[in-house]
Structures are given as C-alpha cells and as structure tokens.
Amino acid sequence: MSNEQDSVSDILEDNTYKYGFTTDVESETFAKGLNEDVIRAISKKKEEPQFMLDFRLKAFAKWKTMKEPEWPNVHYPKIDFQNISYYSAPKQKKKLQSLDEVDPEVMRTFEKLGIPLDEQKKLANVAVDAVFDSVSVATTHKKKLMEVGIIFCPISEALKEYPELVEEYLGTVVPVGDNYYAALNSAVFTDGSFVYIPPDTISPMEISTYFRINTEETGQFERTLIICAENSYVSYLEGCTAPQFDTNQLHAAVVELVTMENAEIKYxxxxxxxxxxxxxxxxxxxxxxxxxGKCQGDNSKISWTQVETGSAITWKYPSCILQGDNTTGEFYSVALTNGHMQADTGTKMIHLGKNTRSSIISKGISADYSSNSYRGQVKVGKNASNARNYSQCDSMLVGDKCSAHTFPYIETANSSVQVEHEAATSKISEEQLFYFESRGISRENAIEAVISGFCKEVFKQLPMEFAVEAQKLLTLKLEDSVG
Amino acid sequence: MLEIKDLHAGFDGNEIVKGISLTINKGEIHAVMGPNGSGKSTLAKILSGHPSYEATSGEILFEGKNLLEMEAEKRSLAGIFMGFQYPVEVPGVNNAEFLRMAHNARRVSAGEEEIDPLDFDDLLSEKMKTLGMEKKYKERNLNDGFSGGEKKKNEILQMAILEPKLSILDETDSGLDIDALRVVAEGVNKLRTENNALILITHYQRLLDYIKPDFVHVLSNGKIVKSGDKALALELESQGYDWVTTAN
Incomplete structure (x- = not known):
C-alpha cells in the first residue's frame, strides 16, 4: 500500500530530536584541558572551602593512576580528556538576587524545554533546580521548602552555606577513587543539586533537577547529594536534554544518596x-x-527508577548499599536504544545488613542498529542473613539488526539468602501492529499499548505526570523503528 | 455493500488472485471455498488491508468507497472486520483493555465520547455472556498463551464488541475441535442481523453445517470457478475439489 510509506515518513519528520536547539548566551568558558591548575581555578571560581579543593586534588591524583573501564559492552573511540573544557557558565552578575537577573535567553531555554522557572509560571507541585552547562541558574520553591526545614539548593551554594553537611557526606557513598569517571567527576564537578531532608519530614512536593548541556565542547560533570534523615521521605526527579552536535559531549555525573533510620528516597x-x-x-x-545510594539506617529504603531514552552511549548502574538491617533497595529501569545507540546499564545491590531486600526490574528495548545490555550484580555479605533478591530482566527487540544482552552476576557469602533471577526476550512486530490497526486502533496507540504493557511494572513507579511523559517519549522514539 | 470487480492481487510480485468479481449485499452470508493455494487467503488479506499484499488491478468498493485506498485502520472504522486465521499474540496488553481501545477508536471516529471504563466492563460482560465465554478472556493478555480455539473465540468476541457491517472470517474453523467449532459458530450466528454480512473463507465444508451460507463460491487458481448455494458445498465435500477444478 502506497499510503503506508507516506505515513511512515511523516512520522519520521515529526520525530527528530526536539530538544536539539542551542541557546546563544554569553558564556564564560575555561580553555580546554585538564591539570591541577584547572582544578584550582574551578575551586577558586566557586569560592569553595579548603576541604573541597583537597577533595578534588585527591580525586585528580587518583584519576591519573586509573584506566578507562573496558569491560562495558560499548565501543567508542578513545576520549581526549585534554580536548574538553571543564567549566562553562552563562555570564552573570556576581550574585543573583532574584530570577530577574538570570539571562532571559537561559530562562527561555528552560521554558522551551517545558520547565518554566519564573514565579508566575513555575510548576506548582515540583521544586526545580535548573542546571545549565556547569552551573545552577535557578532553583524554585526554595523558601517554601525551607519553611519545613528542607534544604534544596545548588551544591555550590551548599558548599558555602552548609559546608559541614556537605563535608560529612560527600564521597561517603561514592569514594573519590571509586571508578574512573567518578574520580574525574570528583576532581572537576562544577554544580548539581543538594538536598537535605531533616528528621520526621515528608517533603511537601517533588524535588527535581533539570540538566541542560548547551556548549559544544564542554563536559558536564554534575554532582548530586541527597540526605534523608530519620523518618523522612523525599521523591526526587531528574531530567536531561542537550543540543544536537556532530561531536560527542561527555556527561560524567555522580549521585550520592544517604538514608537514615526509617527514611526513604525515591529517585x-x-x-x-x-x-x-x-x-x-x-x-x-x-x-x-x-x-x-546507601541505606545507612535500619528499615530505610532507596528506590531508583530510570527511563533511559537518549545518549549515544550509556554506562550507568544506579546501586544500593543495604547497610542497615531490614533495608530495601529497588531498581526499576526501562532502557530504550535506537539508531546507533549503545547502552550498558543495570544495578548493583550490595546486601550487608540482616533481612535486607532488593528487587530489580529491568526492561530493555532495542531497535534499529542499537545494542542494549543489562548488567547487574547482587552481592550478599556474610552477615546479611535472610537477605532476599528478586531480579527480572526482560528484553524487547524491534527489527533484526539490534541486539540485547544480559549479564547477571550473583555472589553470596551467606547460606540463608534467597536469590531469584528471571529473564525473557520478546519482539514487537509489524504483525502485532497490523492486528491493532485492523481493529481500528492507530499505529501510534498500538505502539504505545505494546510498549507500556512491556514497561508496566516500571512506569507505575514513576510519578503520574512523569509516567505519561515517559510513555509518550518511548512511543515517539519507536514509531519509525517498527517495521 | 461490497463489490469486488476483476481483482488481481498477490504479494512480492506474484499474482495469486487472478480476476475475482463478487458482490455481497447486506444480510447475506457468502462462503468462499477452495483448495490450498487457490487464492482464498490472499483475498482475505487484501480485504483486510495487509501491507504485504498488493492489488495490481481491479477495484473493491465498500458502500461505494474505494476500499483499496483505505488503510487497515480506516477499513475497520468503516465497519469491516477481519477474523484472522492466526491471531497474533501480544504479551503485556490486557485483552479487556485492547477491546476497550478498539471500541473507543470506533466511538471517537464516529464523533462520540470515549466510553466510561465501568460501562465498558458491563458491555463486555454482557457480550461474553451471550457468547458463553469465561471470565479469563478479560483478565488475560491479548491472545498471549491462548490455545488455537481460545484465539478464535477471542476473535469472535472482538467481532461482538465492534459490531461490524461486514465480517470476513479467514479459516475460522481450522485448528478447532468440534466443541470449540460449535461455540464459535453459535457466536457468529448470534451476531447476525439483517444489516450485516459475512464472508466465510474455508477449506472444509464442516463450518457450513453450523453457519448456513446463502452463496458458495469455489476458488481455483485465483478465480471463482463455480458459484451456487449450500448444496454446492456438500457436493464438493463428497466429490473433492478436483471435481470443479478439473471440470473447468
């Protein structure tokens, strides 16, 4: 049928990356290259306390002795770390008194991305920290959160206002020399979000950070630290987009979460x-x-939910250290790869405390020429009696040129543990879509139904509006890959 | 209702249907019979709008509209239903949800509001009761792990929900044991009205013991070689297809 062709190419038209625009703002960008002087310059620029500079230098020394990991199932030319600028920020006045002083172009950028920041338009029930290249440009609802004692601010600000809190926790979950990219991040990170939820506090709104890379040859190295004290709860959201460039940009972030007794973080x-x-x-x-994340206090819980739909290469394993007794770690993931994307993603669940529980639900969707790998490790220490893990890793293939891989690793040093692993592979086919169409259901709705059916267990973990967004995003990305 | 005029069609450049003409009026049941490879399935695929099959010449009019220019989705919305020989399995998509999507697609295209989910549940329960279908058809995923018979019953359930004007049932009897065949056939009979029409595509005449056709057409080598009434099917049964295919 000739009409079929037209409709597919129509869809293709709509389907280009809609966040691919660049914003023309006056930026202050460091010359390319990385050495101790650059690190000192970053630290000075940010007016950091001494301990922070020491932390950075220690990380840098460590990094120089390390090698890029070669074990992930991804392939790319070697990165020239001297060809990246490690600091880029929109030029602004010394200290922002209000949002009015943020470059209007930057404000417009976020508005275009669906994240209005100014007082009139900001999202009512979500507090947003907007990070543009290397710096946080605006944080909404700060005051309202402060009323209940919640600290939510750029980490650079936290280093000035609450240095003792940052010093106490920074690097305690991801040590400076943890891995190659974490070491690099520890040396050069420029901004990110800091959240502290005081004891006995349920955050009255969702807290979120939106990351935007704008400059072509800048790396984004953000650092997020979330501390949730006893009997507290927070749900945190993270979103990211970048313009379309022919070159590759490096994004090497570190996120650390800490929960005290009975606390819960949902990320x-x-x-x-x-x-x-x-x-x-x-x-x-x-x-x-x-x-x-580290479940430090007993009965605490950390839950990671991720919907990974972009990036040329993804290398990412949100993990939980279940240190306290009766702690729970969860990992819910949907990773979509299409075009020539490569993803190697999964989780690590480290059971140290007694009666610790973890569950892993991973859904990989691969289309076109992409490669999608799940890599997961469940490790149970000798004191973790009655630890339990359940893992389920499902893959869906779209077309016949893509690939899906599963690498589960299980290590237990305690005989009272229960570990279960299930895996399945399925396909979304032209015949399935035709079946829907022959019942009067549009192709778009058909893909949405099949994908959301496949990802059901993960989507239901997301906050409502996010789930709808995520579903639409996956459908859009897959529409021209099926068939 | 449906008018097929000198249709030539096939796939991958192979012509399989070589000039079929057929007129179907509302209220009629037509059986299209024929040996394997005679073009029965190609005819069904063409009517349903399957993208791999192509009509090379001829015309199909459905209520005066050029069917060949309509996408499968539009054909369905116009009131055509295809009961597949091998319904595809769709894991993860709940059967009741799927039926509701299909029902809503109809309503939206007719300019109506989507149905309230609870009202739809009532409607579905009622249809299932009429067809004598068990509750599991609501709970399970679309054809996922269904037996051959269950899949065919599920096709009839879809037909009941969509209330098409013209249904084409492609080898609905294949793979069914006698009990399942009876249930399916009774279902189809219950859905008959004087305003809808039915095309039964079948190799064997046994389905026609349960669903009585007004016309029987015998296909051979891509053409209708004989048309008649129910008696033709019985004669085929006793004499075999050679009787018509060689006599031509």
Whole structure:
C-alpha cells in the first residue's frame, strides 16, 4: 500500500530530536584541558572551602593512576580528556538576587524545554533546580521548602552555606577513587543539586533537577547529594536534554544518596540526552554516570527508577548499599536504544545488613542498529542473613539488526539468602501492529499499548505526570523503528 | 455493500488472485471455498488491508468507497472486520483493555465520547455472556498463551464488541475441535442481523453445517470457478475439489 510509506515518513519528520536547539548566551568558558591548575581555578571560581579543593586534588591524583573501564559492552573511540573544557557558565552578575537577573535567553531555554522557572509560571507541585552547562541558574520553591526545614539548593551554594553537611557526606557513598569517571567527576564537578531532608519530614512536593548541556565542547560533570534523615521521605526527579552536535559531549555525573533510620528516597530519572544522528550515529552524549545510594539506617529504603531514552552511549548502574538491617533497595529501569545507540546499564545491590531486600526490574528495548545490555550484580555479605533478591530482566527487540544482552552476576557469602533471577526476550512486530490497526486502533496507540504493557511494572513507579511523559517519549522514539 | 470487480492481487510480485468479481449485499452470508493455494487467503488479506499484499488491478468498493485506498485502520472504522486465521499474540496488553481501545477508536471516529471504563466492563460482560465465554478472556493478555480455539473465540468476541457491517472470517474453523467449532459458530450466528454480512473463507465444508451460507463460491487458481448455494458445498465435500477444478 502506497499510503503506508507516506505515513511512515511523516512520522519520521515529526520525530527528530526536539530538544536539539542551542541557546546563544554569553558564556564564560575555561580553555580546554585538564591539570591541577584547572582544578584550582574551578575551586577558586566557586569560592569553595579548603576541604573541597583537597577533595578534588585527591580525586585528580587518583584519576591519573586509573584506566578507562573496558569491560562495558560499548565501543567508542578513545576520549581526549585534554580536548574538553571543564567549566562553562552563562555570564552573570556576581550574585543573583532574584530570577530577574538570570539571562532571559537561559530562562527561555528552560521554558522551551517545558520547565518554566519564573514565579508566575513555575510548576506548582515540583521544586526545580535548573542546571545549565556547569552551573545552577535557578532553583524554585526554595523558601517554601525551607519553611519545613528542607534544604534544596545548588551544591555550590551548599558548599558555602552548609559546608559541614556537605563535608560529612560527600564521597561517603561514592569514594573519590571509586571508578574512573567518578574520580574525574570528583576532581572537576562544577554544580548539581543538594538536598537535605531533616528528621520526621515528608517533603511537601517533588524535588527535581533539570540538566541542560548547551556548549559544544564542554563536559558536564554534575554532582548530586541527597540526605534523608530519620523518618523522612523525599521523591526526587531528574531530567536531561542537550543540543544536537556532530561531536560527542561527555556527561560524567555522580549521585550520592544517604538514608537514615526509617527514611526513604525515591529517585526517578527520565534521561533524554541527544543520542546522535539516527542514520550515521554521529554525535551524541556519552553518559557515564555513577549513582549510588546507601541505606545507612535500619528499615530505610532507596528506590531508583530510570527511563533511559537518549545518549549515544550509556554506562550507568544506579546501586544500593543495604547497610542497615531490614533495608530495601529497588531498581526499576526501562532502557530504550535506537539508531546507533549503545547502552550498558543495570544495578548493583550490595546486601550487608540482616533481612535486607532488593528487587530489580529491568526492561530493555532495542531497535534499529542499537545494542542494549543489562548488567547487574547482587552481592550478599556474610552477615546479611535472610537477605532476599528478586531480579527480572526482560528484553524487547524491534527489527533484526539490534541486539540485547544480559549479564547477571550473583555472589553470596551467606547460606540463608534467597536469590531469584528471571529473564525473557520478546519482539514487537509489524504483525502485532497490523492486528491493532485492523481493529481500528492507530499505529501510534498500538505502539504505545505494546510498549507500556512491556514497561508496566516500571512506569507505575514513576510519578503520574512523569509516567505519561515517559510513555509518550518511548512511543515517539519507536514509531519509525517498527517495521 | 461490497463489490469486488476483476481483482488481481498477490504479494512480492506474484499474482495469486487472478480476476475475482463478487458482490455481497447486506444480510447475506457468502462462503468462499477452495483448495490450498487457490487464492482464498490472499483475498482475505487484501480485504483486510495487509501491507504485504498488493492489488495490481481491479477495484473493491465498500458502500461505494474505494476500499483499496483505505488503510487497515480506516477499513475497520468503516465497519469491516477481519477474523484472522492466526491471531497474533501480544504479551503485556490486557485483552479487556485492547477491546476497550478498539471500541473507543470506533466511538471517537464516529464523533462520540470515549466510553466510561465501568460501562465498558458491563458491555463486555454482557457480550461474553451471550457468547458463553469465561471470565479469563478479560483478565488475560491479548491472545498471549491462548490455545488455537481460545484465539478464535477471542476473535469472535472482538467481532461482538465492534459490531461490524461486514465480517470476513479467514479459516475460522481450522485448528478447532468440534466443541470449540460449535461455540464459535453459535457466536457468529448470534451476531447476525439483517444489516450485516459475512464472508466465510474455508477449506472444509464442516463450518457450513453450523453457519448456513446463502452463496458458495469455489476458488481455483485465483478465480471463482463455480458459484451456487449450500448444496454446492456438500457436493464438493463428497466429490473433492478436483471435481470443479478439473471440470473447468
């Protein structure tokens, strides 16, 4: 049928990366290259306390002795770390008194991305920290959160206002020399979000950070630290986009979460970095991220939910250290790869305390020429009696040129543990979509139904509006890959 | 209602249907019979709008509209239903949800509001009761792990929900044991009205013991070689297809 062709190409038209624009703002960008002087300059620029500079230098020394990991199932040319600028910030007055002083172009950028920041338009029930290249440009609802004692601010600000809190926790979950990219991040990170939820506090709204890379040859190294004190709860969201460039940008973030007794952190990510050209694979973000949470207090819980739809390469394993007794770690993931994307993602669940529980639900969708790997480790220490883990890793293939891989590792040093692993592979086929169409259901709705059916267990973990967004995003990305 | 005029069609450049003409009026049941490879399935695929099949010449009019220019989705919305020979399995999509999507697509295209989910549940329960279907058809995923018979019953349930004007049932009897065949056939009979029409595509005449056709057409080598009434099917049964295919 000739009409079929037209409709597919129509869809293709609509389907280009809609966040691929660049904003023309006057930026202050460091010359390319990395050495101790650059690190000192970053620290000075940010007027950091001494301990922070020491932390950075220690990390840098460590990094120089380390090698890029070669074990992930991803392939890319070697990164020239001297060809990246480690600091870029929109030029602004010394200290922002109000949002009016933020470059209007930057404000417009976020508005275009669906994240209005100014007082009139800001989202009512979500507090947002907006990070543009290397710096946080605006944080909404700060005052309202402060009324209940919640600290939510850029980490650079936290270093000035609450240095003792940052010093106490920074690097305690992800040590400076944890891995190659974490070490690099520890040396050069420029901004990110800081959240502290005081004891006995349920955050009255969702807290979120929105990351935007704008400059072509800048790396984004953000650092997020969330501390949830006794009997407290917070739900945190993270979103990301970047313009479309032919070159690759490096994004090496570190996120650390800490929960005290009876506390819970729910961390959700919808990642939609530019993935490179669909046909040629040129450009796109290298998303090399270390995310880890520590359930320090008994009965605490950390839950990671991620919907990964972008980036040329994703290397990311949000993990939980279940240190306290009766603690719970959860990992819910949907990773979509299409075009020439490569993803190696999964989780680590480290059971140290007694009666610790973890569950892993991973859904990989691969289309076109992409490669999608799940890599997960469940490790049970000798004192973790009655630890339990359940893992389920499902893959869905779209077309016949993509690949899906599963690498589960299980290590237990305690005989009273129960570990279960299930895996399944399925396909979304032209025949399935035709079946829907022959019942009068549009192709778009058909893909949405099949994908949301496949990802059901993960989507239901996301906050409502995020879930709807995520579903639409996946459908859009897959529409021209099916068939 | 449906007018097929000198249809030539096939796939991958192979012509399989070589000039079929057929007129179907509302209230009628037509059986299209024929040996394997005679073009029965290609005819069904063409009517349903399957993207791999192509009509090379001829015309199909459905209520005066050019069917060949309509996408499968539009054909369904116009009131055509295809009961598939091998309904595809769709894991993860709940059967009742799927039926509601299909029902709503109809309503939206007719300019109506989507149905309230609870009202739809009532409607579905009622249809299932009429067809004598168990509750599991609501709970399970679309054809996922269904037996051959369950899949065919589920097709009839879809037909009941969509209330099409013209239904084409492609080898609905294949793979069914006698009990399942009876249930399916009774279901189809219950859905008949004087305003809808039915095309039964079948290899064997046994389905026609349960659903009585007004016309029987025998296909051979892509053409209708004989048309008649129910008696033709019985004669085929006793004499075999050679009787018509060689006599031509």
């Amino acid at each position: 959700s990510t919808v990642q939609n970095w530019y993935a490179g050209d669909k046909e040629t694979g040129k450009g796109g973000i290298y998303n090399f991220v270390t995310k880890r």
